[in-house]
Amino acid sequence: MAQIDNNTTIIMIRDFYRNIIYKAKYNLTEDECERAILDACRFFGMPAPVLIKNLTNEPQGSTCFSNRDPNSFYDDVLCYNLKELKSLGVDGYVGFTAVFTHECAHRLFQNRLLPGPDFGQWEHELVADYFMGVRAALQDMDITKVTDGLAQTMGSGTHPTGTLRREYILYGKQEGYMHRIKNIDASAEDYFQLFLEYRLRHLQELHAAEMRVY
Ligand SMILES: [Zn+2]
Numbered sequence: 086m087a088q089i090d091n092n093t094t095i096i097m098i099r100d101f102y103r104n105i106i107y108k109a110k111y112n113l114t115e116d117e118c119e120r121a122i123l124d125a126c127r128f129f130g131m132p133a134p135v136l137i138k139n140l141t142n143e144p145q146g147s148t149c150f151s152n153r154d155p156n157s158f159y160d161d162v163l164c165y166n167l168k169e170l171k172s173l174g175v176d177g178y179v180g181f182t183a184v185f186t187h188e189c190a191h192r193l194f195q196n197r198l199l200p201g202p203d204f205g206q207w208e209h210e211l212v213a214d215y216f217m218g219v220r221a222a223l224q225d226m227d228i229t230k231v232t233d234g235l236a237q238t239m240g241s242g243t244h245p246t247g248t249l250r251r252e253y254i255l256y257g258k259q260e261g262y263m264h265r266i267k268n269i270d271a272s273a274e275d276y277f278q279l280f281l282e283y284r285l286r287h288l289q290e291l292h293a294a295e296m297r298v299y
Pocket of ligand 1: 187188191
């Protein structure tokens with residue numbers, strides 16, 4: 086039988102108790118977080134990130150995607166902070182994997198120049214929100230809480246206003262449902278083209294929101 090040394094035992098006990106605390110506080114264990122991230126990657130047909138970092142106990146830790154080479158999926162790092170996510174309405178697997186659908190959309194479009202000010206800074210966020218809605222509709226996930234949480238956020242130079250974010254999530258849901266009902270298979274690129282068309286049809290709203298924040 087394999088010998089388990091003292092250090093391994095201490096780590097196992099520490100992880101066991103941490104997971105109990107996480108489950109009680111955030112309704113998610115670290116394993117469930119990892120599964121939710123991998124499910125989001127699978128939705129886009131992309132490989133797992135090279136690293137998943139739990140930054141819940143880091144004071145400045147935020148939920149994000151980072152990379153070095155924008156032309157590769159294989160150096161992508163995904164980070165999460167459950168405390169931050171809880172304040173956005175994430176209270177379990179569905180909300181968490183929805184947020185990582187957003188982060189994985191950033192992975193997907195990491196080398197894309199999108200239209201809009203600052204190299205499409207807001208558009209990168211809006212397309213990520215839109216895909217959150219698409220996946221929710223295709224996989225029958227109730228993302229009301231996280232949508233409402235994001236809708237409460239203020240806009241900034243890096244992130245659109247919450248009202249706008251909600252609109253794009255809802256539009257993504259609408260497209261997802263349409264495709265599901267009609268049983269039409271569409272690629273991420275097809276959905277992306279629909280996003281661009283929607284943006285063009287609602288350009289006035291987008292500019293009005295930008296004027297208020299920029
Ligand atoms: Zn984002």
